[in-house]
Amino acid sequence: MSVPRELFERMWPHWLGPVTGEADLLTEDVVLEMPFARPGGPARVVGREEVLAFVTTGRAALPARLDGVRCLAVHETVDPDVIVVEYEITGTSALTGRRASLPFVGVLGARDGRVALWREYQDTAGIARALSGHPG
Template sequence: MPTSASASAAALSPLQVFERFRANVLDGAVGLTEDLCADDVIVDLPFAPQGGPRRIVGREKFAAFAAAGRSALPVQFDEFRNITVHHTADPEVIVAEYEVAGRVTTTGRNASAAFVLVLRVRGGRVVHWREYQDVTGMAQALSDRR
């Protein structure tokens, strides 16, 4: 018999997963949490900064990567804006375009960066997360120059 946590995860649609991701980010946590991911989740980051992984396979590997990344990121996120969600012919998949704005805690600088996410959810869990990031904008925001 499924637990209430797994039963509630099974009910999540791609849009509901995206909303949970947003809430987690705004709470200062890792956005894509372990409980949202399938055991064999694939996370693709095609525009990851040089030296960073472009693909991570597995919930535990991604959780370790995400926790380290979030703790090293000196940003307090304030809002998601310019959100557009595209529903596809496949009910497991949405494409979300959005901008995340916040304050760099080391400089006090307000900044934002754009993202595009292709999200596939099966059985209430993320099986594929493909995120395109504005890495140039993120690097500029995190630089010491004002």
């Protein structure tokens, strides 16, 4: 199994609960990129402590409970330290009680057995719809 694939398999279970143990998975200079960040949100966060603080704050503000992650596909790249992952996250809105699953794509770059890059492509409009309960 490739190091990036193993890191992804170790990373996603942390998304379902409080931010604990994730620091061990990240390089000190890890880069979190969100090319389709929600309006007003950062598109890039650099550094382990900064990323953990951003993730902790984001999870606390998320009006939903994340219930599960399902890996749909892992694509190897020409760089053995980089994979592209298609996955979906299922959650339940705290506002509506509605359960929804949404697709994501992530690019994971590894260095020295840790995550050095996590670039996540989110459907921010789909997330907003799922949380609000509005179909369109």
